[in-house]
Amino acid sequence: MEKRLQAVYKNGVLQPLEPLPLEEMQEVTVTITDSTAIDDDLAGCFMPEEWAAAARDGITWDDVRQALSKIPGSLSEAVLAQRQER
Numbered sequence: 001m002e003k004r005l006q007a008v009y010k011n012g013v014l015q016p017l018e019p020l021p022l023e024e025m026q027e028v029t030v031t032i033t034d035s036t037a038i039d040d041d042l043a044g045c046f047m048p049e050e051w052a053a054a055a056r057d058g059i060t061w062d063d064v065r066q067a068l069s070k071i072p073g074s075l076s077e078a079v080l081a082q083r084q085e086r
Contacts, residue, residue, distance in 0.1 A: 006017045
């Protein structure tokens with residue numbers, strides 16, 4: 001199982017901000033990402049050449065809308081289906 005969640009580090013302990021579906025004493029692997037660093041520097045995820053190329057790609061909002069309209073279902077249906085799986 002892989003689950004992404006928010007946690008707070010307090011008094012030397014990571015405290016999840018939501019209940020976890022784990023058994024008592026179950027061992028897990030934890031990957032820590034400082035979310036503030038990611039949010040503050042999203043531009044650092046791409047090379048300047050990639051940003052420049054994207055600015056010249058010529059894709060319009062109509063192109064995006066047309067491409068999205070071909071995807072079956074809806075976001076709300078996907079969210080409801082995930083919630084029902086829990």
